[in-house]
Amino acid sequence: xxxxxxxxxxxGHVVAGFVSAQHRYEVCVLTRHPGRWKKDIIVExxxxxxxRGELDGIYSEAAQAVSGADVVLLCLPGYSIREIxxxxxxxxxxxxxxxxxxxxxxxxxxxxxxxxPNIPLxxxxxxxxxxxxxxxxxxARLMGYKDSLSVAIEHTDDKxxxxxxxxxxxxTPVHLLNSFYEASLxxxxxxxxPSRLYDLWCDWxxxxxxxxxxxxxxxxTERAANLYMAxxxxxxxxxxxxxxEPGSIPSVLEYYDSADAVSLARKLRSIEAxxxxxxxxxxxxxxxxxxxxxxxxxxxxxxxxxIVRRLANEKGKSTPVMDQVYEWGMKMMVQTHPDPPxxxxxxx
Numbered sequence: 001x002x003x004x005x006x007x008x009x010x011x012g013h014v015v016a017g018f019v020s021a022q023h024r025y026e027v028c029v030l031t032r033h034p035g036r037w038k039k040d041i042i043v044e045x046x047x048x049x050x051x052r053g054e055l056d057g058i059y060s061e062a063a064q065a066v067s068g069a070d071v072v073l074l075c076l077p078g079y080s081i082r083e084i085x086x087x088x089x090x091x092x093x094x095x096x097x098x099x100x101x102x103x104x105x106x107x108x109x110x111x112x113x114x115x116x117p118n119i120p121l122x123x124x125x126x127x128x129x130x131x132x133x134x135x136x137x138x139x140a141r142l143m144g145y146k147d148s149l150s151v152a153i154e155h156t157d158d159k160x161x162x163x164x165x166x167x168x169x170x171x172t173p174v175h176l177l178n179s180f181y182e183a184s185l186x187x188x189x190x191x192x193x194p195s196r197l198y199d200l201w202c203d204w205x206x207x208x209x210x211x212x213x214x215x216x217x218x219x220x221t222e223r224a225a226n227l228y229m230a231x232x233x234x235x236x237x238x239x240x241x242x243x244x245e246p247g248s249i250p251s252v253l254e255y256y257d258s259a260d261a262v263s264l265a266r267k268l269r270s271i272e273a274x275x276x277x278x279x280x281x282x283x284x285x286x287x288x289x290x291x292x293x294x295x296x297x298x299x300x301x302x303x304x305x306x307i308v309r310r311l312a313n314e315k316g317k318s319t320p321v322m323d324q325v326y327e328w329g330m331k332m333m334v335q336t337h338p339d340p341p342x343x344x345x346x347x348x
Contacts, residue, residue: 002026002056003169004069006084008033011101012075013140014131017043019169020053028057030065030084037137044134044141046273051142062087071165072098077295078105078303085114094118097162102127103152104186105303112154120156124149125183125249128170130273144273148173150248152183182248185239185311187255190304191231191322193296198325199224200279201290201332209287217274225261225268228252230321238312238319292329292336301329 001024005016008031020027021043029037037058043051059065066072066088076084081100092098098115100107103123111121130144149172153159159176167174177183199221200214232252239249258264268274280294291297305326312319 001071001165002028002069004028004030004065004072005075006030006065006072006088007075007080008037008137009075009077010131010133010140011127011129013041013133013137014043014129014142015073015075015101016055017041017051017053017140018129018142018171020055021051022169022171023054025169026056027053028059028065028069029055030059030062032060033137034058034060040138042139044139046142046144063091066091066096068093069096071169072096074098074100074107076100077299079298081105081107081110082114085110089115092116092119096120097122097156099123099151099166102186102189103180103183104188104190104307105299106184106307108152108154108180108184109307117155120162121154121180122151122162122166123180123183124151125177125186126150126188128172146172148175150175150177150183152177152180154180177248178245179243179248181242182244185235185242185249185308186304187228187232187235187249187252189300190308191228191235191252193300194305194325194329195228195231196220196224196279197290197296198227198328202328204290204332206335209284209289210281211287213278213281213288215275216277216279217271218269218276220265220268222261222265225265227321227325229261229264231319231325234312234317234319234322235308238308238315238317241315241317242311290332292332297329297333301326301333305329 003019003025005012016027016029019025039055041053041055097120099122101124107123128146128149129142132141132143134141151166151174153162163174163176229252236251256264256267258267280291280296281288282291309319309322309326
């Protein structure tokens with residue numbers, strides 16, 4: 001079975017290393033920087049061990065990477081999805097399944113508008129691993145596993161066969177969702193990150209600097225938890241009018257086994273895999289300032305949160321808290337960059 005991993009970021013490294021270390025798949029990587037990759041790739045595991053994989057190919061040309069692939073898995077930020085789908089669409093065989101390691105940045109909407117209708121599509125509700133690159137192209141760190149994964153599959157009659165293949169590939173139980181909406185709409189990063197960012201810097205203005213970089217999760221506040229819960233309540237109201245199974249996207253309180261803002265903040269501060277992750281900031285001569293061009297902003301405001309708000313607007317559901325947080329984040333990106341990414345124009 002040939003698997004093509006598209007993308008050389010944190011997840012691309014870990015997924016490529018993890019899958020190739022099983023030595024039962026032919027694994028290649030499609031990246032803009034093939035010259036920086038080695039065929040031998042090491043993944044450090046949470047227990048202090050190592051997985052040693054070997055890549056069968058490293059390419060920058062889509063035709064080389066995708067040719068003959070059974071599965072093409074996108075490990076990409078939202079702003080790269082459309083471009084890569086355009087590049088691979090004429091290289092796919094009808095049996096090639098194309099999917100995304102996480103779907104809340106618009107994968108299904110983009111894929112359905114770009115790829116031929118007979119191409120099987122799949123997308124995970126949440127990322128399978130918490131990942132970090134240690135040495136680009138050769139070593140990465142798998143910081144946390146998930147007990148199980150949920151995936152949406154479209155455009156194929158053999159959903160169970162593809163689900164089983166993904167389960168074997170990632171060595172994690174995979175549950176099939178009823179609708180691509182259940183994978184595309186998430187109260188994970190698209191709500192989680194913006195709530196904390198707004199909490200940290202909603203009063204920031206040009207000239208303000210800080211003497212240290214706060215920990216993103218370990219210093220999570222009750223105010224950020226309240227924001228997160230309020231945006232999730234708006235999402236849950238949207239889900240009520242969409243064709244999805246009730247409970248398929250649990251509330252944040254259910255997911256994190258919490259009862260209120262106090263316990264939710266405590267839970268987020270305590271998650272082992274989140275420890276040591278710092279807020280996105282840049283060092284200047286006067287101190288630290290927020291990095292409004294980090295992926296926390298360009299990904300989760302311009303894509304994740306934008307998609308939820310757009311759907312809510314189409315369905316007549318008000319989202320005042322999301323609106324407040326989204327408009328602040330987009331304003332910050334505009335003020336600190338001459339040509340910031342815009343919210344995606346999607347036919348959803």
